[in-house]
Structure formats: C-alpha cells, structure tokens
Amino acid sequence: MIEWTTPARRPLLQQPVALVALAWLALVGLGAAMAPSLAPAGPLAADTTHGLLPPGPSEALGTDLLGRDILARLLWGGRWTLGMGLLALAVTVGLGLPAGMVAGTFGGRTEAVLMRLVDALLAFPGLLLAMAMVALMGPGVGSVAVAVGLAAAPAYARVARSAALEVRAQPYVDAAHAIGGSEWHILVRHVLPNAAAPLVAFAATQLGWVLLNGAALNFLGLGAPPGTPEWGAMLAEGRGYLRDAPWVSTFPGLALTLTVLAANLVGDGLQETLRPR
Amino acid sequence: MQLTPGDPAQALLAASGATPEQVAERRAQLGLDDPVPAQYARYLLDLARGDLGQSWLHGRLVSQMILEQLPPTATLSLAAVAVGVAVGLGLGILAAVRRGTWLDTVATTVAVLGLSTPTYWSGLLAILLFSLQLGWLPATGEGDLRHLVLPALVLGFALSGSIARLVRARVVEVMEEQFVLAARARGLPSWRVLFVHVLRAALAPALTVTALQFGFLLGGAVVTESVFARRGLGKLAVEAIIWRDLPVVRGVVVFGALAYVLVNLAADLAQAWLDPRLREELM
Numbered sequence: 001m002i003e004w005t006t007p008a009r010r011p012l013l014q015q016p017v018a019l020v021a022l023a024w025l026a027l028v029g030l031g032a033a034m035a036p037s038l039a040p041a042g043p044l045a046a047d048t049t050h051g052l053l054p055p056g057p058s059e060a061l062g063t064d065l066l067g068r069d070i071l072a073r074l075l076w077g078g079r080w081t082l083g084m085g086l087l088a089l090a091v092t093v094g095l096g097l098p099a100g101m102v103a104g105t106f107g108g109r110t111e112a113v114l115m116r117l118v119d120a121l122l123a124f125p126g127l128l129l130a131m132a133m134v135a136l137m138g139p140g141v142g143s144v145a146v147a148v149g150l151a152a153a154p155a156y157a158r159v160a161r162s163a164a165l166e167v168r169a170q171p172y173v174d175a176a177h178a179i180g181g182s183e184w185h186i187l188v189r190h191v192l193p194n195a196a197a198p199l200v201a202f203a204a205t206q207l208g209w210v211l212l213n214g215a216a217l218n219f220l221g222l223g224a225p226p227g228t229p230e231w232g233a234m235l236a237e238g239r240g241y242l243r244d245a246p247w248v249s250t251f252p253g254l255a256l257t258l259t260v261l262a263a264n265l266v267g268d269g270l271q272e273t274l275r276p277r
Numbered sequence: 278m279q280l281t282p283g284d285p286a287q288a289l290l291a292a293s294g295a296t297p298e299q300v301a302e303r304r305a306q307l308g309l310d311d312p313v314p315a316q317y318a319r320y321l322l323d324l325a326r327g328d329l330g331q332s333w334l335h336g337r338l339v340s341q342m343i344l345e346q347l348p349p350t351a352t353l354s355l356a357a358v359a360v361g362v363a364v365g366l367g368l369g370i371l372a373a374v375r376r377g378t379w380l381d382t383v384a385t386t387v388a389v390l391g392l393s394t395p396t397y398w399s400g401l402l403a404i405l406l407f408s409l410q411l412g413w414l415p416a417t418g419e420g421d422l423r424h425l426v427l428p429a430l431v432l433g434f435a436l437s438g439s440i441a442r443l444v445r446a447r448v449v450e451v452m453e454e455q456f457v458l459a460a461r462a463r464g465l466p467s468w469r470v471l472f473v474h475v476l477r478a479a480l481a482p483a484l485t486v487t488a489l490q491f492g493f494l495l496g497g498a499v500v501t502e503s504v505f506a507r508r509g510l511g512k513l514a515v516e517a518i519i520w521r522d523l524p525v526v527r528g529v530v531v532f533g534a535l536a537y538v539l540v541n542l543a544a545d546l547a548q549a550w551l552d553p554r555l556r557e558e559l560m
Contacts, residue, residue: 002374002467003381004452127496128514128533135518135526212395216500219397220515235397242401243409250405253398261393268389 009272018269021262028259032078039072043229055247062247064238070251077229081215081256084145084223084230088210091149092156093203099153100160101195105168105187115161121154127213134222141230144223148214152206159202163195170194201270208263215256231256329528334520339528342513349419350509353428354498360433361440361494362487364391366480368437369444374471376449384441391438396497400431400504417506428505432497439490444479451479481548488544492537 012018031038046066053063061070099118103111121129130144130151137143167173168191176186215232217223224230226237231252238249323330329339365388372384407427408416415424451457452475460470499511510529517525 002471003376003378004457004461123538124530124534125492125495125537127493127499128530131499131514131518132526132530135521135523139518208393212393213496216395216397216496219395220500220503222515222518232395232397235401239401242405246405249401250398253395253401257394257398260395261389264389264393 012269012273015269015272018265021265021269024258024262025266028078028255028262029082031075032082035072035075035079039069039075041069041072043073043076044068044227045072054245061251062245064234064245064248065241070234070247073229073234074231074251074255077231077234077252078255080141080224080228080230081211081232081259084141084214084218085207085211087142087145088149088152088214089203089207091146092152092206092210095150095153096156097160097199100157100162101164101187101192103157104161104164105191106183107168111161114157118154118157122158124151126151126155126209127216130213130217131222134217139222141218141224141228144214144217145210148210148217151213152210156202156206160195160199163198164191167191167194197270197274201267201274204263204267204270208260208267211256211263212260324531329531330524332517332522332525334517334522334525339524342525343510343528343532346508346510346513349507350498350502350511352425353432353501353507353509354494356425356429357432357436357494357498357501358487360429361436361490364433364437365440365487366444368441370448370476372441372445373448373452385445388438388441388445391434391436392442393438394435396431396435396501397504399434400428400501403427403431404505419507424505424507428501428507431504432494432501435497436490436494439493440487443487448475448479451475454478485541485544485548488541491540492533495533495537 035043046068047063048066050063055062055070061074063069064073099114103114124132130147133147133150134143137146164187173186173190176190181189214223215230215235218228218230218232219236221233221236224233226233234252235249235256238245238247238252242249329343331337332339332342335342368384368388372381372388375381375384404416404427407414414426416427418424457470457474460474461467495510498509499514501507502509502511503515510533514526514529516522517529
C-alpha cells in the first residue's frame with residue numbers, strides 16, 4: 001500500500017509529540033533551576049563508604065565511585081549543560097541572525113561579502129571547527145560553548161538569509177520602499193517579524209546540535225575539568241567502571257539524549273506548522 | 278592560533294625541567310618570536326606548497342602524522358557510510374510511501390533518535406550489551422573486522438537519521454509531482470510508478486545531500502574513535518589540543534575541510550553524470 005497524498009499540517013498545540021518534548025525541556029530547566037532546593041547537599045557531596053551503589057530507594061539513580069548521588073549531579077549538571085547550550089545558542093543566533101538578515105535585506109555587495117565568509121566557514125566540518133576553536137581559546141566549559149556556538153553560526157546565517165529573501169519578495173516590502181522606508185527600517189519593521197517563525201524553528205534544531213556537540217567536547221575532556229557534573233563529562237567519568245556500575249554513565253547519557261531529542265522534536269513540530277499547504 | 282594564552286614552548290619544555298634559556302632558544306627555533314602577521318604569512322605560503330608544518334611536540338611532519346592516522350579513520354568512515362546509507366534509504370523510503378501511517382511514525386522516530394543520540398552514549402550502550410553482557414564482540418581496540426562492527430554500527434546509525442529525513446522529504450516531494458500523477462493515471466502498477474518514476478528522480482539529489490553529511494561523519498568519527506579507543510585522526514586531534522600542539526590541530530582541521538570540499542565536488546560531478554539536464558548546463 002502506498003500513500004500518495006500528504007495529510008494536512010497541524011498547529012503545534014495539536015501535536016502531542018512536540019508538546020511532550022516541550023514539557024521535557026521545561027522539566028529539565030526547572031530541575032536545573034531548583035537544584036539547590038531539590039539536592040541541597042550539592043553535586044560534590046562525597047561519601048566513599050557508599051561508592052557505586054546501584055539505583056535503589058535511597059539513591060534513586062545510584063552513586064558514583066566517590067559515593068556522589070547521580071540524581072543530584074544530574075540536577076546540578078543541568079545548569080552546566082543547559083547553560084552551555086544556551087550560551088552557545090546565543091552566540092549562534094547573535095552572529096548568524098544579523099549576518100543573514102543584513103545579507104538578505106540589503107543584497108548587493110554586502111550580501112556577496114557576508115555570504116562568501118559564511119561559505120568559507122561552512123567548508124569546515126562543524127565539530128572539527130569547534131575543536132580548532134577550543135584549541136585556540138584553551139580548554140574550558142566557556143570556550144566549548146563559544147566554540148560550538150561559532151561553529152553553528154554559519155548555517156544559521158544561511159537560513160536567516162533565505163528567510164529574509166523570501167520576505168523581501170513580498171509586495172508589502174515594495175510598498176514600504178515606495179513610500180521611502182530606509183533599508184534598516186524595512187529590516188526591523190518588516191523582514192524580521194515576518195521571517196521570525198522559521199528562524200525560531202531552526203533555533204530549536206540548532207539547540208539540539210550545540211548540546212550534542214558541546215557535550216561531545218566535554219566528553220573528550222576538552223571542556224569541563226574532571227569532577228564537574230556536566231553531563232558529557234559525567235558520561236566520560238563512568239566509562240572506567242562500565243561493567244560494574246553501568247548506571248554512572250548511562251543516566252547522564254539518557255538525560256542528554258532525551259534533551260537533544262526534545263529540542264529536535266520541538267524544532268520539527270514548529271517546522272510542520274510552517275509547511276506550505 | 279598565535280593569539281592564545283600560554284606559551285607553547287614553555288608548556289612543551291616545562292615537563293623536562295628546561296632552563297629559561299632553553300625555552301627562549303626553542304621559541305626562536307619555532308619562529309614564535311616573529312610578529313604574528315609574519316608567522317601567518319609564512320604558514321599560508323607553506324600551506325600553498327602542501328606543507329602543513331612540523332609538530333611542536335614530536336618535531337615530525339604534520340602531513341606525515343596525518344597520513345599515518347588516516348587509514349583507521351577512513352576504514353571506520355566508509356563502513357559507517359555503508360551502514361548509514363543502507364539504513365537511511367530504507368527508513369526514508371518506507372516513511373515516505375507509508376506517510377501518515379504508524380509505519381511512518383516508527384520510521385521517522387527511529388530517524389530522529391539516530392539524529393539525537395550522541396555516539397558517545399550509543400557506543401557505551403552497545404559495548405554494555407554486545408561486549409559485556411553477550412560477549413559477542415570485542416569492546417575496544419582494533420585488529421580484525423570484529424573490532425570494526427560496533428563502531429561502524431554506532432556511527433552509521435547516527436548518520437542514517439539525517440539521511441532518512443532527507444530521503445523522506447525528497448521522495449514525498451517527487452510523489453506529488455505532475456509526472457507521477459500522470460503515470461498513475463495511465464494505470465501503471467503502483468510498484469512500477471514508485472521504483473521507475475519516483476525513486477529514480479528522488480535519489481540523484483539524495484546523493485548530494487549524503488555528501489554534505491560527510492562533514493558530520495568526520496566529527497562523528499573523532500568521537501567514536503575515542504569511545505572505542507581506536508587509533509585515528511580523532512585521537513591525533515584530541516591529544517594535540519590537550520598538549521597545545523597547534524600545528525597538528527591546524528593540520529587536521531585543514532585536512533578535514535579539504536576532504537569535505539573534495540567529496541562534495543565528486544558528488545556534484547556524479548550527479549551531473551546521472552542527470553542529463555545538469556550535464557548540459559555544466560559542460
């Protein structure tokens with residue numbers, strides 16, 4: 001049986017999968033924000049007499065080698081991982097959005113120069129570019145966030161430009177030109193608001209990318225110093241005793257995967273609402 | 278690269294207890310006392326001649342170090358591409374032809390899972406299940422083909438996610454075109470319309486899109502090598518970053534970009550060869 005037609009698109013509120021994903025992101029954000037009251041002992045409270053305890057009634061997700069509670073570390077780690085992701089996303093949007101908008105609205109030589117720069121950066125594989133920038137700035141969570149944010153910016157600039165080009169072809173932009181509106185006025189009052197929807201959708205997808213790759217750099221030991229409850233770094237720490245205490249690595253990995261998945265699903269959901277009929 | 282905090286010469290020699298004079302001598306040797314623009318100009322000139330410089334740490338040619346580590350990375354990447362394309366095409370076509378049904382939901386869910394699961398997590402899960410629990414395959418290291426299976430599956434699965442989504446979108450697009458409607462109106466059997474008309478039109482562009490994933494593949498290979506403790510470009514790059522051996526980092530990144538551009542050029546040419554309309558445009 002082959003389906004030859006596409007079902008109608010649905011608004012975000014009628015997409016159960018996207019709503020569940022949004023709820024998960026809210027839950028993780030809330031857990032990170034309330035970590036001090038949910039796990040008052042902090043992520044570093046060690047108790048070596050209770051090392052490598054399996055998940056049970058007192059430690060919901062078990063403990064690591066030093067007897068630190070995995071759930072507490074995950075809650076506090078959400079601050080590191082989400083903080084890194086949001087800082088990276090701010091860098092991506094902060095650079096990509098103005099570059100793409102200006103290129104798409106102004107056109108001409110401005111566009112040519114900006115887009116050649118973007119193309120040159122796009123020639124570098126994303127994670128390798130981020131690694132090179134960490135090498136430049138020196139290891140650390142901050143440099144990892146800035147590096148993956150920078151690596152994701154060229155793709156965002158491309159999407160922002162094509163969104164701006166689409167709006168610029170609309171008759172109301174011609175009308176604004178005709179009554180003497182300046183390019184900047186047109187960019188801020190017409191292009192930006194009308195191009196916002198696809199840009200928000202792509203930002204959600206990019207959040208997934210920066211989380212995945214930022215945590216990858218932490219996993220490789222290029223970011224958070226050892227012992228930091230960042231999820232990628234926690235995953236790496238648990239590798240040594242995978243056989244005896246698999247929960248030390250698997251739970252941070254699960255938290256990370258679900259969060260990246262949620263960001264991608266929210267991006268997909270927003271994308272669907274934008275699909276042309 | 279030169280604007281970074283910390284003095285590489287000092288970092289490299291500190292461990293061996295060198296005197297300040299020795300550090301200064303090494304700085305002069307590496308050309309680190311020259312003005313930054315002069316250092317950069319020299320690097321570009323060398324690069325144009327195919328010279329990636331020397332490792333600060335080992336004193337060996339960067340190009341030679343890269344060539345040594347290339348075979349394991351290339352093997353892993355090719356195996357992962359085979360897995361990724363096979364799984365991605367299957368899932369993408371399945372989702373497109375059964376769109377809106379539960380099969381579509383399952384296939385697109387698997388695809389987005391592939392896209393979202395870090396290889397450093399799926400790799401550990403695979404080791405846990407297939408090596409530690411079942412004992413079927415070796416967990417880490419390299420040697421025979423059995424060592425390649427898990428890393429290739431893990432990286433291939435990650436790759437298949439994006440391929441499946443692109444193939445699905447492309448096939449859906451073609452299925453709604455006029456010539457497909459015309460073929461169905463002529464009463465051709467469904468499978469014939471699908472295989473002869475839809476897939477042929479949909480898959481040539483899918484090739485280009487797969488080539489664009491090559492950049493992802495290189496990054497993924499770096500991480501996957503680390504998970505499975507394999508030799509390769511990834512290990513080379515990570516160690517170079519930790520030791521601040523900048524010529525090696527720079528070399529791996531430049532090499533990666535070059536390979537990426539060449540693969541995409543090859544894919545464009547292959548597509549021109551497959552699609553007669555493009556062939557005329559290009560020639």
